[in-house]
Amino acid sequence: KYFEKLSAYKNFDRDIISPVKYMADMTRRGMKYSRVKCTTQFIVGAADEPDIEIVRYMDGIYNRLNFERVYFSAYQPGLGDRSIPGEQSFELRPDDRFTREHRLYQVDFLMRSYGFSRDELIFRADGNLALDKDPKQIWADNHPELFPLNVNSVDREALLRVPGIGPASADKIIKSRRVHQLRDLSDVGIKGKLREKAQNYLVFR
Numbered sequence: 001k002y003f004e005k006l007s008a009y010k011n012f013d014r015d016i017i018s019p020v021k022y023m024a025d026m027t028r029r030g031m032k033y034s035r036v037k038c039t040t041q042f043i044v045g046a047a048d049e050p051d052i053e054i055v056r057y058m059d060g061i062y063n064r065l066n067f068e069r070v071y072f073s074a075y076q077p078g079l080g081d082r083s084i085p086g087e088q089s090f091e092l093r094p095d096d097r098f099t100r101e102h103r104l105y106q107v108d109f110l111m112r113s114y115g116f117s118r119d120e121l122i123f124r125a126d127g128n129l130a131l132d133k134d135p136k137q138i139w140a141d142n143h144p145e146l147f148p149l150n151v152n153s154v155d156r157e158a159l160l161r162v163p164g165i166g167p168a169s170a171d172k173i174i175k176s177r178r179v180h181q182l183r184d185l186s187d188v189g190i191k192g193k194l195r196e197k198a199q200n201y202l203v204f205r
Contacts (some may be wrong), residue, residue: 002047002053003047005048005084006046006047010199012050013056020061023037023065024040024065027066029042037068037147038065038068039067039070040061040068040070041073043073043075044072044074044097044101044104045074045075045097045100046075046080047085047086048086050123050126050127051100051103051104051127051128051129052123052128054104055107055118056118058070059118062111070108072101073101074097074100074132075097076097096200099131100128100161103129103134104129110135110136113119113160113167114161114166115157115160116136116139122138136163137163137197139161140161141163146161147162147201147202148200148201148202148203149161149200149201149202149203150202151177151203151204152177152182152204156170159173159174162202164190164194164196164197165190165194165198169190172188176188178190181204182204183204185199
């Protein structure tokens with residue numbers, strides 16, 4: 001229904017879905033092109049599509065089609081036909097459009113590298129991600145029963161749920177605490193705003 005708003009002559013299943021599925025089939029394990037890594041991109045905001053729909057399709061692209069990466073690009077008014085929704089709706093300021101793109105990239109990393117499932121993500125009532133706070137922090141704030149975590153004992157999966165801690169930082173924490181008890185995140189080089197964010201969800205015992 002969103003694609004139909006953008007093109008009167010292209011067919012979504014024929015011109016978008018079928019080629020993408022063909023790429024997935026030709027590059028799956030055991031096929032001639034199995035070493036080829038497939039990627040795709042969403043133009044965000046051209047058809048007034050909500051983030052929850054983009055994430056739903058992104059989940060399928062990763063888990064059913066096994067694509068390597070999904071990229072996002074905020075639609076910029078003035079580039080398309082004046083009849084499409086992206087040219088008629090200016091609810092988001094230019095900076096907010098790029099923030100929306102950034103939030104989708106954050107969700108992409110949560111799903112690919114942090115172990116989050118699509119169902120764990122939290123959207124606003126309109127189906128979009130919040131612009132004022134990153135999605136992992138929103139998830140953490142909605143699960144106060146899980147925090148604070150003891151940085152010296154929790155596993156890697158739990159550390160990845162802490163706002164401000166990524167895969168590299170989690171690995172540093174685990175490696176360092178094997179040698180000595182951690183007293184502060186600065187012990188593993190986590191400083192500044194990331195340290196301030198993470199400290200609110202951790203204890204050092």
